[in-house]
Amino acid sequence: MSTTHTDPSISEATKSLLRSLDEFIEGEIEPLQRQDDNVRFFDHRREWARTDFDHGGLPRQDWQDLLREMKRRADKAGFYRHDLPIELGGNDATSLEMSIIREHLARRGLGLHNDLQDESSIVGNHPTVRLVWTFGTDEQKDELCESGIVGNGGLAFGLTEPGHGSDATWMETRAEQRGGDWVINGGKRWNSGLHAASHDLVFARTSGADGNARGITAFIVPVNTPGFRIDGYRWTFNMPTDHADVTFENVVVSNSAILGVEGEGLVIAQQFVHENRIRQAASSLGAGEHCIDLSVEYARARVTFGEPLARRQAVQWPLVELATEAEMLRALIRKTAGELDTRDHLEISDRVAMCNYRANRFCCEAADRAMQVHGGIGYSRHLPFEHIYRHHRRYRITEGSEEIQMRKVAGYLFGFAGAGKY
Structure with a gap:
């Protein structure tokens, strides 16, 4: 407990x-x-x-x-x-x-x-409220912060594209300046939150070459802008969905739609994912611990062949491994979260990646083991494990797959990446 x-x-x-x-x-x-x-x-x-x-x-x-x-x-x-x-x-x-x-x-x-x-x-x-508060103008804050908190509109997040996920520097959505306006063309996938949003945070290349982190700009686009089209929603393991496919066809916005600095949109995206990744890691840790707690309780009560399951090493040892990993993850997550409060987040991006990919994997393993310990009833929807697994399995892909996050750790470990090299 x-x-x-x-x-x-x-x-x-x-x-x-x-x-x-x-x-x-x-x-x-x-x-x-x-x-x-x-x-x-x-x-x-x-x-x-x-x-x-x-x-x-x-x-x-x-x-x-x-x-x-x-x-x-x-x-x-x-x-x-x-x-x-x-x-x-x-x-x-x-x-x-x-x-x-x-x-x-x-x-x-x-x-x-x-x-x-x-x-x-x-x-x-x-x-997204924190992004607007950190990078937005006074007008953007007035329009989007309170509405985003209470749910009367707010901001969706459009970074991923049909052909580009974690390789965001190669995105194909473009914004060209025409007079005092910007014209956006392209498309997004997994554009989450659009079913209830009044605006979409759209990332588009405005300058620079493909693969360059600079030259991508974040635009706040009202969803009722002509040329902004929601093509449908992607269904997932867990339903309902709010993950839209979106097409932008000559979507015109003014210069005031830019969030932050032109060409520095990925700085905004990085802050979004760093804060979300460490918090998601903590949630995955807690959900995995919940699976362990229920499994230990069940193993102590369930009697087979005259003895509680808790007396069998085949049940004990996998839960011991998970409980040990939970303790180590908690120490790493809290240490990294504390550093996020005091250091430039790009200095410890590798630590955030470690926390996230390990915690999400841990949660899926804990849910799977809980199903095994509980037997047939564990596989059913009468207990929470299948739902926990279905939800947390997504985080081994979204906001940077675990392979991308391991690549981030490798970049810092071998000196290919780090603060100032993004």
């Missing part, structure tokens, strides 16, 4: 916050999850409860309404904006504290307090 409340390495302030979060979950969020048959959204035998299969596989409105109510209550209680700057009503939480919180919430298991498929939590993760 989780020991975050007694961990001597966690500050008393953070321990107090974790206790408050647990009390809030038990007092407000769990009752909300149980009322009005809301439990249907967490019964993974009934995936249709969340998914409108007749309309592109998008989230059903009643599911979205429940998430909105959860966020409203969390915001009223002072938790939802915790990671955001004080100017936006938050507490300016550090990356270290956010990694501790995300591990703790994921280790509690599946539920409305911290939903995996939708990536919604009582302590929100607001990467």
Whole structure:
């Protein structure tokens, strides 16, 4: 079971916050999850409860309404904006504290307090809001920050293309300057969040040669701009989907649509993925620990051939290996998160990559082992392991596949890459 409340390495302030979060979950969020048959959204035998299969596989409105109510209550209680700057009503939480919180919430298991498929939590993760706050003009902040927090629009993220994923410097989407405007042509895939977004953060090459990290610019594009077309949504292991294919055909935006500095868009993308990767690593760690916790509990109770499963080395040793890896991952994740708070993120990009690819792999292995320990019932949708596996399997690909992240580590290890060489 989780020991975050007694961990001597966690500050008393953070321990107090974790206790408050647990009390809030038990007092407000769990009752909300149980009322009005809301439990249907967490019964993974009934995936249709969340998914409108007749309309592109998008989230059903009643599911979205429940998430909105959860966020409203969390915001009223002072938790939802915790990671955001004080100017936006938050507490300016550090990356270290956010990694501790995300591990703790994921280790509690599946539920409305911290939903995996939708990536919604009582302590929100607001990467695009933080990008606008960091790089945006006053006008961009006024238009997009608060709306992005409360869910009345906000910003989707368009980096990946049909022919280009992790090799973003070779993207084919182009933006050409014509007079005082920019004209965007190209397309994106896995353009997440567009079903509910008012704007899309579109990365396009504006100068430089293919393969050059400089010369890519980030544009904030209203989704109702002429020539902006959503072609459909990609269905995945976990449904519903919000991953759009998008085409840009002579999409015209003004110079004021640029986020940050022209030609330096990948700096923005790097900040996005670094913050997300360390937080995702913490969530994967917590979800994997949840699988271990349930497996140990089951092995102690399940009797076969006259003895508990817990007495059999074939059951013990794989869980011992996983528990040992969890301890090492926690130390690496928290050390790296703390460094993100004090150092240039490009200096420790390799450490972030280590955390992310190892934690995501660990979670998938823990879910798989939990299925094995639980036997037939573990393979069923009556227990959470298949859902945890299906969700976290994506992170071994998205935001940089584990191969790309290992390549990043190799680049730093052998001196081919590092701060100033991106």
